[in-house]
Amino acid sequence: MNAARPEVHPPAPWTFPQASEHTLDNGLQVALYPLPGQHVTSTRLNLPVPLAAEPRDREGVMTMVSRTMDEGTASHSADEMAELFEGNGIALHAGVTQHGIWLDLEATTRNVETGFGLALECLTQPAFPEQEVNRHRLQRISQIDHDLADPGYRGTLEFVRTFFTPQSRLSRPTGGTRESLADLTREDCARFHADWVRPGDAFVVVAGDFDEQTMLAALNRTLGGWHSQTSAPTLDVASDQPADDRNRVVFVDRPGSVQTEIHLGWLGPARENGTQWAPYPVLSYAVGGSPHARIDRVLREEKGYTYGMRGSFRPRSDFGQFIVAGSVRADSTPDSLRLLGEIFDGVDGGLDAEELREGVDFLSMTAPARYATADAVADEAASLHFVGLDTSFITDYLAAMRSLTLEDVNSAWQQWSSQPRTIVLVGDADKYADQVGALGIGDLTVV
Structure with a gap:
């Protein structure tokens, strides 16, 4: 039977x-x-x-x-x-x-x-x-x-x-x-x-x-x-600010390197509340947060330039960043940078419905496993408290994520993607700096 x-x-x-x-x-x-x-x-x-x-x-x-x-x-x-x-x-x-x-x-x-x-x-x-x-x-x-x-x-x-x-x-x-x-x-x-x-x-x-x-x-x-009889000193220091001249390419010379380390990033959003933050984990997942995201789909699967490269939105106190980091085969350095630019231009044109669904499903459905231990719960609660948030932030962004539309995520990306880009390369500058400079992606400095 x-x-x-x-x-x-x-x-x-x-x-x-x-x-x-x-x-x-x-x-x-x-x-x-x-x-x-x-x-x-x-x-x-x-x-x-x-x-x-x-x-x-x-x-x-x-x-x-x-x-x-x-x-x-x-x-x-x-x-x-x-x-x-x-x-x-x-x-x-x-x-x-x-x-x-x-x-x-x-x-x-x-x-x-x-x-x-x-x-x-x-x-x-x-x-x-x-x-x-x-x-x-x-x-x-x-x-x-x-x-x-x-x-x-x-x-x-x-x-x-x-x-x-x-x-x-x-x-x-x-x-x-x-x-x-x-x-x-x-x-x-x-x-x-x-x-x-x-x-x-x-x-x-x-x-x-x-x-x-x-x-x-x-x-x-x-x-x-635990008691203290005195007050902490008065502190008057400059706040952390992005540099006005951050739209640059810096090539750290390592002669003979067989790989080039790429760090690329630009200004992004801070975490204000869960609803506002909801599109950004989905964008991170679709663009550079998984082995089948757009970056790895091109640089790893199609080209074989890298073992893996990740990109994500990373919030800080008053602002955030979008950061891409990973290593590529040295002789692919110029082409990898060109392709990254094309990938970002493609995201400017919008994610598709399948990318949105996969990102929302993965992030929302795996949340119980990510926070299944006391260690993970305590760590998240303490980390959020440092930036003035409580754990309702997690519940709120997961709830808002489930109702995201393509317009929501695409407009969130476009709000930041035109920011000046900082690019740092660590590799053989003698061999590849001139080719990188020829891409016209920013003023080039060799360190």
Whole structure:
């Protein structure tokens, strides 16, 4: 007997998990995401310290503070702290973005209060041992040398130098340079920490399988005891701005390179709200966000010039960018740039209905899988908070995406596609710079 074929229905619209919002006894803002079955609890703590708060001659100090806060405290040595984290199955990481310092804490729900206590100790009692600070400083300088040997990183470095004004902090590496790190000391770290690491505007996200009241009590017993008696310094710095002369081609010469790294981009939209943002993930997917997007369809499948190249809209605080990055076979450099121009001209003529449907289906239907873990939920919530948004932004843009028309996505692309383009190439300039210059796509400089 043959069983009846089941009827397959489209998935129901998905919404981002809802948080309960709380204020700890010390005023610290908390968002709790109870996620049954997620027994490893993910915590994110945002410290909104602008990267531009670093002294110009000590850029990288914020990165050093984030890397050394757990390398010994007033109560425990670096080895003792490592044993406490390892013995309790707790992972603590910290890093820096344009918007501030973040802490990432992973622990089983049973041990998460211990993790909160250890994180609080790192936040409030860091010793910044000279030996540990110096070790991380030298590691960072060594990392710079290693990064500069990577054509992708070298292209990114030259791109931000070209795209942003010299006054913009974004025009320089987040982790500092050899020069700014050369004389950095533990006193610099301690001073920056005392000035900027404080609970005033901090924000905590906790996601996992837990009872909300129990978790809230644990947070109050630990991070709720974090206080500061002083205010952060007044900060008056230039905002990050695109350079007026960013419409250029910069060729970073690497003699003998068998590939050319391409970084190409222009000004794009900021994320204002979910409805406004909805067309841009779809455009990203169709133009350069998947192996069968327009860029790879031409440069990889038809021409065999690249193993893969990606392009997408990337939002920042006050504006965004459309960025294309990837490597091509060296002898295809001029033709790859010509073809990229033709691809963008083709998008100016509009996506087709199939591209719109594929982009909307993929992005909306895979959202549950993208946010299936506590780690992903906490990470998204904390990242959005840094830029003044909450997770309703995700729900809103996914809902708006499902009703997008071709006119919506095509007009969104055309709003930005005529912006001045910054192009950075890392490869054999002696062989290919003249051919690139002959394309007439911008003033050419060889570095």
